[in-house]
Amino acid sequence: MTILTALDYAAVLVFALSGALAASRAQLDIVGFAFLASLTALGGGTVRDLLLDRNPVFWIADPTPLAIACTAAVLVFFTAHLLESRQAVITWLDALALPIAVAAGVRAATETGQSVPIILIMGIATGCFGGLLRDIVANEVPLLIRTGKLYVTAAFAGAGAYLVSGLFWPSDMLSLAACILVCFTLRAGSLLYGWQMPVYKPRSPRS
Amino acid sequence: MTILTALDYAAVLVFALSGALAASRAQLDIVGFAFLASLTALGGGTVRDLLLDRNPVFWIADPTPLAIACTAAVLVFFTAHLLESRQAVITWLDALALPIAVAAGVRAATETGQSVPIILIMGIATGCFGGLLRDIVANEVPLLIRTGKLYVTAAFAGAGAYLVSGLFWPSDMLSLAACILVCFTLRAGSLLYGWQMPVYKPRSPRS
Amino acid sequence: MTILTALDYAAVLVFALSGALAASRAQLDIVGFAFLASLTALGGGTVRDLLLDRNPVFWIADPTPLAIACTAAVLVFFTAHLLESRQAVITWLDALALPIAVAAGVRAATETGQSVPIILIMGIATGCFGGLLRDIVANEVPLLIRTGKLYVTAAFAGAGAYLVSGLFWPSDMLSLAACILVCFTLRAGSLLYGWQMPVYKPRSPRS
Numbered sequence: 001m002t003i004l005t006a007l008d009y010a011a012v013l014v015f016a017l018s019g020a021l022a023a024s025r026a027q028l029d030i031v032g033f034a035f036l037a038s039l040t041a042l043g044g045g046t047v048r049d050l051l052l053d054r055n056p057v058f059w060i061a062d063p064t065p066l067a068i069a070c071t072a073a074v075l076v077f078f079t080a081h082l083l084e085s086r087q088a089v090i091t092w093l094d095a096l097a098l099p100i101a102v103a104a105g106v107r108a109a110t111e112t113g114q115s116v117p118i119i120l121i122m123g124i125a126t127g128c129f130g131g132l133l134r135d136i137v138a139n140e141v142p143l144l145i146r147t148g149k150l151y152v153t154a155a156f157a158g159a160g161a162y163l164v165s166g167l168f169w170p171s172d173m174l175s176l177a178a179c180i181l182v183c184f185t186l187r188a189g190s191l192l193y194g195w196q197m198p199v200y201k202p203r204s205p206r207s
Numbered sequence: 208m209t210i211l212t213a214l215d216y217a218a219v220l221v222f223a224l225s226g227a228l229a230a231s232r233a234q235l236d237i238v239g240f241a242f243l244a245s246l247t248a249l250g251g252g253t254v255r256d257l258l259l260d261r262n263p264v265f266w267i268a269d270p271t272p273l274a275i276a277c278t279a280a281v282l283v284f285f286t287a288h289l290l291e292s293r294q295a296v297i298t299w300l301d302a303l304a305l306p307i308a309v310a311a312g313v314r315a316a317t318e319t320g321q322s323v324p325i326i327l328i329m330g331i332a333t334g335c336f337g338g339l340l341r342d343i344v345a346n347e348v349p350l351l352i353r354t355g356k357l358y359v360t361a362a363f364a365g366a367g368a369y370l371v372s373g374l375f376w377p378s379d380m381l382s383l384a385a386c387i388l389v390c391f392t393l394r395a396g397s398l399l400y401g402w403q404m405p406v407y408k409p410r411s412p413r414s
Numbered sequence: 415m416t417i418l419t420a421l422d423y424a425a426v427l428v429f430a431l432s433g434a435l436a437a438s439r440a441q442l443d444i445v446g447f448a449f450l451a452s453l454t455a456l457g458g459g460t461v462r463d464l465l466l467d468r469n470p471v472f473w474i475a476d477p478t479p480l481a482i483a484c485t486a487a488v489l490v491f492f493t494a495h496l497l498e499s500r501q502a503v504i505t506w507l508d509a510l511a512l513p514i515a516v517a518a519g520v521r522a523a524t525e526t527g528q529s530v531p532i533i534l535i536m537g538i539a540t541g542c543f544g545g546l547l548r549d550i551v552a553n554e555v556p557l558l559i560r561t562g563k564l565y566v567t568a569a570f571a572g573a574g575a576y577l578v579s580g581l582f583w584p585s586d587m588l589s590l591a592a593c594i595l596v597c598f599t600l601r602a603g604s605l606l607y608g609w610q611m612p613v614y615k616p617r618s619p620r621s
Contacts, residue, residue, distance in 0.1 A: 029404035197443035236611035
């Protein structure tokens, strides 16, 4: 198993759990859980593969991610009632999946020989679009646009860390670890301690 | 005309009618009707063709579906005021279009030699994404996530019926008929008699 | 620089300003501004390139549009507080970007030798999908479905003007100018003077 495959699988698993929990909030049935879990889990990587014209799309080439997503959905269907606050768990699963998916995105872009800006974008897109699709289809306000939380910024910093690390160490494993660490630290710090960048503060929020 | 073309045309017609009715609820003008009708009618098949890298996309290869969708839009623009409840008619047109689109999806995946899980997914995606795009763009809660109604489940069962039927009968026509029959029966039974799968029941719906 | 590149750049700049202003309404940080600006600016052309299977997507082939979008985002981040009504400015930037993006769409479709209906659709899709993605991700009611305003209709008329003009004058520059002029005039007239097509008027809006 290549690094990229392992990263794709890991991101799929964690995003699928968050998607299945979103399905539990919408009170769907078990197939609805599998649908929303798969959409969340495969969405970011699918956007990446379509944009990069990687053919076939990763989960068509190898349906293991589909199996992972559906297994995660079944697991959540039978255990979600044990959780105290599903929204908090969704947020934290999403925070864990985001860095892994960003790493999968930068890695795929590097493999196909893209330039630096495209590597950055593919990291951000792979990380962000799964959760974005989940929130839009489940009719929730996207986590990505919640004010005063680092989300795209964390993805961007992670992708940046991958590139900077690559300048100093020749090891791809180290660069991917740096990416995941930086992205997760920023996102987790934002959720736990309110770390944020200066946000635009209008006089009246919706004028 | 091949079976796949016929199925694509039929799904396009019925989905276009539902999209045009959604446009009437948003009080758009006639070009807005054609836009929303086309998006609904072509959305599912377009997602399928992009994922399967079928080139060119079906309605670029042959613009007949566009003509069908626009004709349906014009028809609805001048007759929608005759309907008692447009939301009910949208739901039923959607219920009719879903099985046909699922059949078009499994058929296209079979033609391009996909594996069993991908055939299932393509059936579900072709069936579900047109209506999903319609509801998201028209700013409505997606039909797909309404609690206690079979939607993705009906699509999944239809695609499954196609595959199971193919094991016993060599006729593709029979398998497609089984797909449409199973999917429509489940969706219609869900709408008429409240048929449903057990849904996840949280203690508090949005915690 | 070809005409198409120039049009793509111009549409990117103006759509990016509108996307960044939408980010200011959601009170995002500067990376969030760049994300929403890029999504708005590149969305329409990306949909066009995926549908037409133009490879690589325009901003992967040449990352200048990304640089333009990010520059626009930074500019807006530091100046948006100077604006009286950001929603009005978003609407007008969108009204300016729409005609240019429609022109970029018809031009790209013509270059790849598409038929007349596909040229029309690509004009409309390139024009409309950027703003649509912006509004969906920013969790706003899409400008495109606001009742009694010409939006898709203006895009359609602009694309039509390009085709009609091409029948009479052999100059592509003239045809593109006609496209932009017609589309902008209709959209601006709709916003300023309430120009509209007859809209569907139901007895009760949401029955």
